[in-house]
Amino acid sequence: MTGRNFDPDAVRARPTVLPGMASTFAGQVASPPVISSKSATEVRHARSLNGKPIGLIPDFITEQERAALYKYASADDAPWETCLPKGDVWHGRLINPGSVSPKILKMMENIRKRTVAHIKAEYEITDPVYADTLQLVRWRPGDNQAPHADCEEPDGQPNATPWRAFASIIYLNDGYEGGGIHFPDRKLKPEIKPRTLAYFPSTNKYRHGVEAITSGLRYTMSCFYTFDARRHDGHLV
Protein backbone atom coordinates (compact mmCIF):
# COMPACT_ATOMS: atom_id res chain seq x y z
CA MET A 1 0.00 0.00 0.00
CA THR A 2 2.62 2.52 -0.94
CA GLY A 3 3.48 4.64 -3.90
CA ARG A 4 1.40 6.30 -6.49
CA ASN A 5 -1.88 6.16 -4.69
CA PHE A 6 -0.61 8.54 -2.03
CA ASP A 7 0.48 12.13 -2.02
CA PRO A 8 3.18 12.37 0.69
CA ASP A 9 1.95 15.85 1.67
CA ALA A 10 -1.50 14.45 2.29
CA VAL A 11 -0.28 12.88 5.51
CA ARG A 12 -0.34 16.24 7.26
CA ALA A 13 -2.33 16.07 10.49
CA ARG A 14 -5.64 17.81 10.28
CA PRO A 15 -5.50 21.21 11.93
CA THR A 16 -7.39 21.41 15.15
CA VAL A 17 -8.04 23.91 17.90
CA LEU A 18 -4.72 25.40 18.85
CA PRO A 19 -3.94 28.35 21.10
CA GLY A 20 -4.24 31.55 19.11
CA MET A 21 -6.18 29.97 16.28
CA ALA A 22 -9.50 31.54 17.16
CA SER A 23 -8.60 34.96 15.79
CA THR A 24 -7.28 33.72 12.46
CA PHE A 25 -9.40 30.64 11.82
CA ALA A 26 -13.02 31.63 11.56
CA GLY A 27 -15.14 28.74 12.64
CA GLN A 28 -12.78 27.33 15.23
CA VAL A 29 -13.87 27.58 18.84
CA ALA A 30 -11.77 29.75 21.10
CA SER A 31 -8.95 28.04 22.94
CA PRO A 32 -10.21 26.78 26.27
CA PRO A 33 -8.54 27.97 29.46
CA VAL A 34 -5.64 25.95 30.79
CA ILE A 35 -7.20 23.80 33.48
CA SER A 36 -4.32 21.47 34.17
CA SER A 37 -0.90 22.17 35.54
CA LYS A 38 0.48 18.82 34.44
CA SER A 39 3.54 19.12 32.26
CA ALA A 40 3.54 17.33 28.92
CA THR A 41 5.75 14.60 30.36
CA GLU A 42 3.26 13.83 33.15
CA VAL A 43 0.27 13.49 30.83
CA ARG A 44 -0.71 9.94 29.93
CA HIS A 45 0.56 9.05 26.44
CA ALA A 46 -1.16 7.18 23.63
CA ARG A 47 1.51 4.46 24.03
CA SER A 48 -0.36 3.32 27.15
CA LEU A 49 -3.10 2.14 24.75
CA ASN A 50 -0.80 -0.02 22.60
CA GLY A 51 -2.29 -3.50 22.44
CA LYS A 52 -5.88 -2.29 22.53
CA PRO A 53 -7.96 -3.49 19.57
CA ILE A 54 -9.00 -1.44 16.58
CA GLY A 55 -12.73 -0.85 17.04
CA LEU A 56 -15.17 -1.25 14.17
CA ILE A 57 -18.79 -0.91 15.21
CA PRO A 58 -21.41 -1.11 12.46
CA ASP A 59 -24.62 0.89 12.89
CA PHE A 60 -23.13 2.99 15.71
CA ILE A 61 -25.20 6.04 14.83
CA THR A 62 -28.86 5.94 13.88
CA GLU A 63 -29.98 6.28 10.29
CA GLN A 64 -31.68 9.54 11.30
CA GLU A 65 -28.37 10.94 12.60
CA ARG A 66 -26.47 9.76 9.55
CA ALA A 67 -29.01 11.23 7.16
CA ALA A 68 -29.02 14.58 9.00
CA LEU A 69 -25.22 14.88 9.05
CA TYR A 70 -24.94 13.76 5.43
CA LYS A 71 -27.63 16.19 4.30
CA TYR A 72 -25.90 19.00 6.16
CA ALA A 73 -22.42 18.20 4.82
CA SER A 74 -23.50 17.58 1.23
CA ALA A 75 -25.67 20.71 0.90
CA ASP A 76 -24.54 23.31 -1.63
CA ASP A 77 -24.15 25.92 1.10
CA ALA A 78 -22.32 23.73 3.63
CA PRO A 79 -19.78 25.91 5.50
CA TRP A 80 -16.54 24.25 4.43
CA GLU A 81 -13.69 26.30 5.85
CA THR A 82 -11.64 28.32 3.44
CA CYS A 83 -9.21 29.82 5.97
CA LEU A 84 -6.39 27.38 5.40
CA PRO A 85 -4.04 28.31 2.57
CA LYS A 86 -5.21 27.10 -0.84
CA GLY A 87 -2.27 24.72 -1.13
CA ASP A 88 -3.04 23.04 2.21
CA VAL A 89 -4.34 19.50 1.73
CA TRP A 90 -7.17 20.25 4.17
CA HIS A 91 -8.26 23.49 2.47
CA GLY A 92 -12.01 23.46 1.87
CA ARG A 93 -12.43 20.02 3.41
CA LEU A 94 -13.32 20.66 7.06
CA ILE A 95 -16.37 21.99 8.89
CA ASN A 96 -15.42 23.05 12.40
CA PRO A 97 -17.81 23.32 15.37
CA GLY A 98 -17.94 27.12 15.22
CA SER A 99 -19.59 27.10 11.80
CA VAL A 100 -22.01 24.24 12.35
CA SER A 101 -25.69 25.02 12.99
CA PRO A 102 -26.72 24.63 16.67
CA LYS A 103 -28.91 21.62 15.91
CA ILE A 104 -26.16 19.77 14.06
CA LEU A 105 -23.59 20.72 16.71
CA LYS A 106 -25.80 19.27 19.43
CA MET A 107 -26.17 16.08 17.44
CA MET A 108 -22.41 15.84 16.85
CA GLU A 109 -21.67 16.43 20.54
CA ASN A 110 -24.19 13.80 21.52
CA ILE A 111 -22.66 11.28 19.11
CA ARG A 112 -19.20 12.11 20.38
CA LYS A 113 -20.28 11.60 23.99
CA ARG A 114 -21.59 8.14 23.14
CA THR A 115 -18.41 7.42 21.20
CA VAL A 116 -16.17 8.35 24.12
CA ALA A 117 -18.25 6.33 26.56
CA HIS A 118 -17.99 3.32 24.27
CA ILE A 119 -14.24 3.63 23.76
CA LYS A 120 -13.50 4.28 27.44
CA ALA A 121 -15.37 1.11 28.35
CA GLU A 122 -13.70 -0.97 25.61
CA TYR A 123 -10.21 0.34 26.38
CA GLU A 124 -10.81 0.25 30.17
CA ILE A 125 -9.90 3.91 30.50
CA THR A 126 -10.82 5.49 33.81
CA ASP A 127 -8.70 8.66 33.41
CA PRO A 128 -10.46 11.78 32.16
CA VAL A 129 -10.47 12.04 28.38
CA TYR A 130 -10.72 15.32 26.52
CA ALA A 131 -11.76 15.85 22.94
CA ASP A 132 -9.41 17.88 20.79
CA THR A 133 -11.30 17.86 17.49
CA LEU A 134 -14.86 17.61 16.25
CA GLN A 135 -15.11 17.95 12.50
CA LEU A 136 -17.02 17.00 9.43
CA VAL A 137 -14.55 16.09 6.72
CA ARG A 138 -15.00 15.66 3.00
CA TRP A 139 -12.80 13.65 0.68
CA ARG A 140 -13.01 14.53 -3.01
CA PRO A 141 -11.64 12.55 -5.96
CA GLY A 142 -7.87 12.45 -5.60
CA ASP A 143 -7.92 13.14 -1.85
CA ASN A 144 -6.05 10.51 0.13
CA GLN A 145 -3.90 10.10 3.20
CA ALA A 146 -0.62 8.24 3.25
CA PRO A 147 -0.12 5.73 6.07
CA HIS A 148 0.60 7.61 9.29
CA ALA A 149 0.12 7.59 13.04
CA ASP A 150 -1.91 10.39 14.58
CA CYS A 151 0.57 11.34 17.35
CA GLU A 152 4.02 10.35 16.19
CA GLU A 153 6.40 10.21 13.25
CA PRO A 154 7.54 6.85 11.86
CA ASP A 155 10.71 7.06 14.00
CA GLY A 156 8.66 7.57 17.17
CA GLN A 157 9.41 11.28 17.46
CA PRO A 158 6.39 13.45 18.30
CA ASN A 159 4.50 14.72 15.26
CA ALA A 160 2.63 18.05 15.05
CA THR A 161 -0.16 16.69 17.29
CA PRO A 162 1.72 14.61 19.90
CA TRP A 163 -1.05 14.95 22.52
CA ARG A 164 -3.49 12.78 20.59
CA ALA A 165 -4.31 9.48 22.30
CA PHE A 166 -6.96 7.94 20.05
CA ALA A 167 -9.21 8.79 17.11
CA SER A 168 -12.77 8.06 16.12
CA ILE A 169 -14.25 8.23 12.65
CA ILE A 170 -17.89 7.84 11.78
CA TYR A 171 -18.63 7.18 8.13
CA LEU A 172 -21.60 9.05 6.73
CA ASN A 173 -22.18 7.78 3.20
CA ASP A 174 -21.51 5.36 0.40
CA GLY A 175 -21.72 6.07 -3.30
CA TYR A 176 -18.00 6.84 -3.72
CA GLU A 177 -15.17 4.69 -4.99
CA GLY A 178 -11.75 4.25 -3.44
CA GLY A 179 -11.27 5.90 -0.05
CA GLY A 180 -10.71 2.71 1.93
CA ILE A 181 -9.13 3.11 5.35
CA HIS A 182 -6.42 0.51 5.76
CA PHE A 183 -3.80 -0.56 8.29
CA PRO A 184 -0.86 -1.67 6.14
CA ASP A 185 1.20 -3.27 8.94
CA ARG A 186 -1.77 -5.43 9.88
CA LYS A 187 -2.82 -6.12 6.30
CA LEU A 188 -6.24 -4.92 7.35
CA LYS A 189 -8.67 -3.07 5.12
CA PRO A 190 -11.98 -3.22 6.93
CA GLU A 191 -15.28 -3.09 5.14
CA ILE A 192 -16.83 0.21 6.07
CA LYS A 193 -20.51 0.95 5.76
CA PRO A 194 -22.33 4.20 6.44
CA ARG A 195 -23.03 4.57 10.21
CA THR A 196 -19.89 2.57 11.13
CA LEU A 197 -17.69 3.85 13.95
CA ALA A 198 -13.96 3.12 13.69
CA TYR A 199 -11.51 3.92 16.49
CA PHE A 200 -7.90 3.21 17.33
CA PRO A 201 -4.97 4.58 19.35
CA SER A 202 -2.73 7.25 17.84
CA THR A 203 0.64 5.46 17.85
CA ASN A 204 2.71 3.79 15.13
CA LYS A 205 1.25 0.43 16.13
CA TYR A 206 -1.93 1.63 14.43
CA ARG A 207 -0.50 3.14 11.27
CA HIS A 208 -3.33 3.77 8.87
CA GLY A 209 -3.99 5.50 5.57
CA VAL A 210 -6.87 6.41 3.31
CA GLU A 211 -6.73 5.27 -0.30
CA ALA A 212 -7.40 7.91 -2.93
CA ILE A 213 -11.02 8.59 -3.71
CA THR A 214 -11.51 7.72 -7.38
CA SER A 215 -15.08 8.94 -7.78
CA GLY A 216 -17.79 10.54 -5.68
CA LEU A 217 -17.43 12.25 -2.33
CA ARG A 218 -16.68 10.61 1.01
CA TYR A 219 -17.95 12.29 4.20
CA THR A 220 -16.91 11.53 7.75
CA MET A 221 -17.33 12.87 11.25
CA SER A 222 -13.92 12.71 12.72
CA CYS A 223 -12.63 13.29 16.26
CA PHE A 224 -9.40 13.03 18.18
CA TYR A 225 -9.06 12.57 21.93
CA THR A 226 -6.35 13.30 24.45
CA PHE A 227 -5.47 12.83 28.11
CA ASP A 228 -4.11 16.38 28.10
CA ALA A 229 -6.69 18.82 29.50
CA ARG A 230 -4.83 21.69 27.84
CA ARG A 231 -5.95 20.40 24.43
CA HIS A 232 -9.64 20.27 25.30
CA ASP A 233 -11.58 21.83 22.43
CA GLY A 234 -14.18 23.35 24.74
CA HIS A 235 -16.96 21.06 23.60
CA LEU A 236 -18.32 18.50 26.00
CA VAL A 237 -17.46 14.83 25.85
Ligand SMILES: O=C(O)CCC(=O)C(=O)O
Ligand atom coordinates in the same frame (compact mmCIF):
# COMPACT_ATOMS: atom_id res chain seq x y z
O1 LIG B 1 -11.09 9.11 7.31
C1 LIG B 1 -10.49 8.12 7.69
O2 LIG B 1 -10.88 6.97 7.45
C2 LIG B 1 -9.19 8.29 8.47
C3 LIG B 1 -8.73 9.72 8.63
C4 LIG B 1 -7.43 9.86 9.35
O3 LIG B 1 -6.73 8.92 9.56
C5 LIG B 1 -6.96 11.17 9.85
O4 LIG B 1 -7.59 12.21 9.55
O5 LIG B 1 -5.92 11.22 10.54
Ligand SMILES: [Fe+2]
Ligand atom coordinates in the same frame (compact mmCIF):
# COMPACT_ATOMS: atom_id res chain seq x y z
FE1 LIG C 1 -5.18 9.37 11.00
